[in-house]
Amino acid sequence: MRLIAHHILACHAKGCTSNNFPLKFSDVESQNAEAEFSPDFLKGFYPKIEWNVLITTAKEKFIKFGEVSLPEEQPNLEDLDEETLKKIHHVLLEIDVITGKMSCPNCGHIYPIMSGIPNMLLAEHEIA
């Protein structure tokens, strides 16, 4: 799972409707993936980014996978230069989490990740 997918995830366990994003990584192993750079795609996705979440996540867990020196404040879309776009591209689409856990900041539910695939299944009593 790449960080772009993590970015749209939230806990969906019963009763967990607020403070349920972002899921917190632990015990992660990740790899660099390679994805085609598409400025058009990034610009389309750009406004969906929660900037703080993205850079905090990247810095906490994954910074070693690239020289990701993203600005603290999200630049305006029209101010984006290619260099910054490439960094965003790398963080969103080229950091691939292979194993680890994601836990909900609200209810603590743990979603394990194996072979790059998060297991979002809930037990019967956790289904809303």
Add this chain to the structure above:
Amino acid sequence: MSRPELQAPPEIYYDDTVAKKYTQNSRNQEIQAQMTYRALELLALPAGRPSYILDIGCGSGLSGEILEEEGHVWTGVDISPSMLEVALEREVEGDLFLQDIGQGLGFRPGTFDGAIRFVHTLDSYRYERLMLPVFSISVLQWLFNAETSHPTSSPPHRLSRFFTTLYAALKNPSRAVLQFYPSSDSQITMCSTIARRAGFGGGVIVDYPNSKKARKVFLCLFVGTGSYSGSTIAEEVPRGLEGDGEEGDMDIDEEGEVKFEKRRERERKRPSEKKKALKIRDKEWILKKKELYRKRGKEDVPKDSKYTGRKRRVAF
């Protein structure tokens, strides 16, 4: 043979053998490809610009590969570990989740509200920023089977959970196109009623309604109204296709021709041009996937046998 969804729950029915057969069957590939192109057409995405698409019940990624060719980035959810495993083996580019859509989707509700503060955003992006187009091929019929007597297992409950969480994740304006195989008209009614109750607009489209073989049912759901791909999302639902569906199968009309060319191109492309996948995934996945279901408390997961992982292309 009765319909697959009457035989076993999806994660049991789509086991290793069926997942492989399903994916390799060229007739099936063709049909799923046709429906994928049709769903894309009904989604009416902004022209010439790649989107971020959610594929619900993505299976082994047959549709996903078409989305990739069209330049889109996608994310898929599926309940069958075997189908997802085939997707891994096929080195699809999309991110995958093991998820039962009847439990609700684990996507950030109101994901796209956060963007509102970017008031300087260029106009052409203003609407796309709120949009996660959704698409699903041949999946919804599976939600009509109750697995246990638990209240959260009933089809209405599962459908309602699915549509409610889907609606919440989308925000407005957006579209969701879901092709499925209803076993009766009452299933269509149930789907569209529950979708409407969840907040969706839109309706049902039936392609080739008079052909027993080619008839295809799509739910074409709208969230909100407003500009999207340059035009207004009217409340109007696109029209179904007439005829017997043959033009999709044979290369009679121009469109069919184009689609077939793409298909061939795709065959040629694979696997040499595909980006190197992370092989590390496969091995571990094979060993662990059944455990996932045992943990979840399912009794009917086949016990490990000497066949577990047999014939699987293991990396390294």
